[in-house]
Amino acid sequence: MRTRPTLTWEPTGEDFPRTTxxxxxxxxxxxxxxxxxxxxxxxxxxxIPDYRGKxxxxxxxxxxxxxxxxxxxxxxxxxxxxxxxxxxxxxxxxPNIGHRAVAVLRASGHVDGVITQNVDGLHQAAGTLPxxxxxxxxxxxxxxxxxxxxxxxxxxxxRLNEANPVFDGVAARINPDGDVNLAEDAVxxxxxxxxxxxxxxxLKPDVVFFGENVPKARVERCNELVDRAxxxxxxxxxxxxxxxxxxxxxxxxxxKPVVIVNQGVTRGDRYASTRIEAPLxxxxxxxxxxxxxxxxxx
Numbered sequence: 001m002r003t004r005p006t007l008t009w010e011p012t013g014e015d016f017p018r019t020t021x022x023x024x025x026x027x028x029x030x031x032x033x034x035x036x037x038x039x040x041x042x043x044x045x046x047x048i049p050d051y052r053g054k055x056x057x058x059x060x061x062x063x064x065x066x067x068x069x070x071x072x073x074x075x076x077x078x079x080x081x082x083x084x085x086x087x088x089x090x091x092x093x094x095p096n097i098g099h100r101a102v103a104v105l106r107a108s109g110h111v112d113g114v115i116t117q118n119v120d121g122l123h124q125a126a127g128t129l130p131x132x133x134x135x136x137x138x139x140x141x142x143x144x145x146x147x148x149x150x151x152x153x154x155x156x157x158x159r160l161n162e163a164n165p166v167f168d169g170v171a172a173r174i175n176p177d178g179d180v181n182l183a184e185d186a187v188x189x190x191x192x193x194x195x196x197x198x199x200x201x202x203l204k205p206d207v208v209f210f211g212e213n214v215p216k217a218r219v220e221r222c223n224e225l226v227d228r229a230x231x232x233x234x235x236x237x238x239x240x241x242x243x244x245x246x247x248x249x250x251x252x253x254x255x256k257p258v259v260i261v262n263q264g265v266t267r268g269d270r271y272a273s274t275r276i277e278a279p280l281x282x283x284x285x286x287x288x289x290x291x292x293x294x295x296x297x298x
Contacts, residue, residue, distance in 0.1 A: 011265050017274075025276060029233065029291050030291045036232075037248070038115070038116045041237060042098045043120055045096035065210045081182060081186065083180075085169055095123075119138050136208040136243070137208050139207060140153045142205055144195035155196075169187075170186070231256050234266070238265075257274075259275075260276065
């Protein structure tokens with residue numbers, strides 16, 4: 001069963017407390033046993049926009065839904081033309097100071113695991129291993145919807161380049177899902193390719209599109225991390241989508257402290273013990289120093 005995609009969320013008008021002080025986050029992480037839930041806000045300093053911030057992508061861009069992708073060859077052509085250009089920017093993005101800070105906290109034992117809603121792979125690129133769960137998958141993998149075979153995105157890009165040797169599309173803007181804004185005439189000139197394993201299967205990035213369910217085993221792994229944790233730290237997510245909000249609810253219902261660090265209100269504010277309004281990069285640098293994970297980190 002597919003769920004109806006939740007693209008936007010309107011605040012109820014309730015005024016939940018917030019602060020600019022990092023003290024609650026420092027106290028939480030100093031106690032160790034913390035699981036991080038990260039969202040698009042942690043990757044904005046790497047040049048990847050978020051969906052719902054002040055300049056978020058949803059103000060200009062409607063993400064591809066599973067229903068559209070699976071049901072329309074034209075939609076798949078549009079997606080792959082735009083994502084082909086977007087991949088170049090996504091593949092070139094580098095972890096920022098926030099990603100590196102989380103990696104330091106994982107290495108020091110202050111953070112037990114990371115659940116990320118992002119599909120950019122930047123936590124892993126920063127060295128946050130093990131225990132990073134890509135809740136919504138990763139753009140660096142491709143799956144065939146017909147035969148189930150997996151392949152590397154780099155191999156698909158090689159094949160797309162061969163199929164489109166003179167493709168001259170110009171990306172106007174990259175979005176958090178690796179999609180870009182692209183003129184329709186450029187989309188129509190683009191040639192997509194089929195699965196190389198079964199010959200004619202439909203290829204899809206190994207990411208959870210809007211309206212698609214997160215695989216059950218992945219949800220269960222995240223539940224295990226949250227259940228084992230002493231606390232949950234949310235970094236850069238509006239928590240609009242239930243796939244991430246469910247873990248905030250789960251932690252709160254178990255009586256575990258939840259600290260949210262985000263610029264702007266979130267759907268999870270009612271469950272938070274503290275909501276901190278602060279830019280993530282500088283906040284995480286300060287956090288690393290204050291808990292003694294790496295005093296000279298910057």
